[in-house]
Amino acid sequence: MALQTILGAGGAVGIELAKELSNYTKEIRLVSRNPKKINESDQLYSADLSDKNQVDKAVEGSEVVYLVIGFEYNTKVWQKKWPELAHSVITACKKHNAKLVFFDNMYMYDRDFLFDMTEETPIRPTSKKGKVRAQIANMILSEVETGNLTALIARSADFIGTHNSVLVELVYKNLKKGKAANWFITTDKIHSFTFVPDAAKATAVLGNNSAAFNQVWHLPTSSSNLTGRQWIELFARELNVKPKTMVLPTWLISFMGLFMPIMKEFKEMLYQYDRDYVFNSSKFKQQFGIEPTTPQQAVKTIIQESI
Template identity: 65%
Template sequence: MQTILGAGGTIGIPLAKELLTYTDKVRLVSRKPEKVNPSDELFPADLTDAGQVERAVAGSEVVYLVAGLAYKASVWQEQWPRLMRNVIDACKKHGAKLVFFDNVYMYDPSHMHHMTEETPINPISKKGEVRARIAQMLLDEVSQGNLTALIARAADFIGPSDKSVLVETVGNNLRKGKKAMWFASADKIHSFTFTPEAAKATALLGNTPDAYNQVWHLPTSHKQLTGRDWVKLFAEELHKEPRLTVLPKWMIGMLGLFMPIMREFREMLYQYDRDYFFDSSKFEKRFGYVPVAPEEAVKAVMSAGS
């Protein structure tokens, strides 16, 4: 049995499909799980409840934690540590391996121009502090020999079923005849991980015994595209003019007074005012893998939404 905690989301759905390559027993766990494959086992559970998590993990060989919480620092601070502790304890009790799908919020901003698995941990945002804390919880258990686990990290998302900032503010805006929107600076490099590829790689890592007890960057194109380059790619795919508006930091601060999501997003703007390059060479060399090109990712996203 391989179990997905937080099934049904951007990564959970394609991950469920990919796991059929390795097992015919997939359990989907969320508050209201829905089948992805006909053979899926559904297990409704609240991941912040230790008892429910323990029962959801029982009988699992591999557990994938791909849950997402409301994009709000206070929610993350309250719920993520508890959720991670519940999952770690359940995996330890039942002898399950743990695969944690993570992001890059905990990395030192001064090293974002070239992020690898060795990039220093030094978050400057509240959300980054939470991600650093829960990742360390897992790594501490691994170092103490209490848990077999790995961390799979992705850059910002681009994907056909994704509601990411990139898809919403660039792709969908251009499709509607509006200007694409970027933040802080459109002339800085920004990597994006293709979500179907991230799911495929996560399943592969979870079923590769020697991949455990370490951190992996999921496959992401090495093409160093700026915000302006991304807008051009989407515009070309849609046969539109690459019209673009760049929102300065002060304007996002003003929008935050009226839009809660912008208020939460403001602390992450440092990811847009400098180069953000995500290096997945470790994965590529280990598995002989070539990531999907940005052009193909954009084509998949726009075709799915047409």
């Protein structure tokens, strides 16, 4: 069986991806600073991925490499670490003739086209983080266009999952404590969320389908088009509590950023909440026939797993 390697195996996506890859191969290499087995036959490879030589060793022998690492949500960290890592991974994949699957987000898209994001949405990042993502995507696609690399980009909307999710941190956890759910700017706009297990399953499907390479794919995301208010009501209904809500305006987020680093970092992304944010994954659905999890089932699953 062919070896498939996950770079950044300890995160939420990496853990779910390892489970899904076991449907395709028993040769799975998990790479992170402190990797832990997900499947009994997993190969554990401890590496500092900021070291290009360790990246090279981690990639060696792989048929497919999945880059799913998540860096600290900090612009300066992204600007320094992402280009260095992408260059190291691309170089190693070319050297060892490995296919690359890059797990991406939608930060690079033109903010004027968020109402129906597809793989063809114009690239015009207006945030510093978005410019970093655009740079990495361009690095990969440029190598693909010249025929030097076989790769694909798998893009996700914001996550709905048990870890590092706005919905969980600001909606579910607050409602569960009897507090008001928090939302940004307005609750009247649509906001798509990709369920992490769906994203992992689809990434594994793409990585094991030769025809999927050398293009961009949006990962399966519900087309229910719920607004912020409807997401809050959905969690409240499942928790059997009132959907109490506190909307955080821009000025308040700016103030909170003075003493909460994460809010300072998030401020440049607030445009995603003042307009409809609709992530269209119909290309994947048409190609593979896989339906995304409904918001209702995703919320039920998160609550059950959190008990």
